[in-house]
Amino acid sequence: CLPDEAAREAVSLIDNPNTRVIDASTAHRVNPDWAYGFPEMIAGQAEKVAGSKRVSNPGCYPTGAVALIRPLVDAGIMSADHPLTVNAISGYSGAGKSLIDVYEGRSTAKPKDVYLAYGLELKHKHLPEMRVYGRLSAAPVFQPSYAAFAQGMLVNVPLHLRTLAKKASGKDLHAILAERYAGQRFVKVMPLRSSTAGVAPDALNGTNMMELFVFESRSEE
Numbered sequence: 001c002l003p004d005e006a007a008r009e010a011v012s013l014i015d016n017p018n019t020r021v022i023d024a025s026t027a028h029r030v031n032p033d034w035a036y037g038f039p040e041m042i043a044g045q046a047e048k049v050a051g052s053k054r055v056s057n058p059g060c061y062p063t064g065a066v067a068l069i070r071p072l073v074d075a076g077i078m079s080a081d082h083p084l085t086v087n088a089i090s091g092y093s094g095a096g097k098s099l100i101d102v103y104e105g106r107s108t109a110k111p112k113d114v115y116l117a118y119g120l121e122l123k124h125k126h127l128p129e130m131r132v133y134g135r136l137s138a139a140p141v142f143q144p145s146y147a148a149f150a151q152g153m154l155v156n157v158p159l160h161l162r163t164l165a166k167k168a169s170g171k172d173l174h175a176i177l178a179e180r181y182a183g184q185r186f187v188k189v190m191p192l193r194s195s196t197a198g199v200a201p202d203a204l205n206g207t208n209m210m211e212l213f214v215f216e217s218r219s220e221e
Helices: 004-012 045-051 060-074 097-103 127-133 170-180
Strands: 021-023 054-056 085-091 115-117 141-143 145-147 153-156 187-189 210-212
Touching: 004 021, 060 085, 060 127, 060 153, 060 170, 060 210, 170 187
Parallel strands: 021 054, 085 141, 085 145, 187 210
Antiparallel strands: 085 153, 115 145
């Protein structure tokens, strides 16, 4: 769990072939010689992760985005060049130690943001993962943000059904996700339009779970 350059240097120093590395930095996440540590992503990925000596730990935002996007691209419902927007919000702990200290009173600085959008230059370090493992020909427009809560995350991928590669309804998209993640322990596809009260970013705190939702506009039924 090092900065990228230090992670690359540390791995280059290993000369024991039995050493297994799980790297939490972004240094190796799109390196084809490393197993991407999202075991539920596609069939066979869990076995690839288990058998690899070099595993890159997925980024937080990409895990949610790829979980939604990849099955649709694999199914041909969404083309690789589909113009995508990914919107996301996380708790302040994801922004690093200095911001945690501010929000939790260990700094002389005072929290000033209830909500803050960032990454507005559209060069977020998680974009390569979204493109490569989402099987996209170009990175999506990604708008991350954080708010004044410690932990939790929501990742949203809005779609205009009429722009997809194949005609599909929300029910069709939901069925594709449900088939991809059937039987998975930690990824659960929730019933179609299962909530009208919204989804809280901290609902799964303290668990290893990821819940996937499909909400369909009534105007497009």
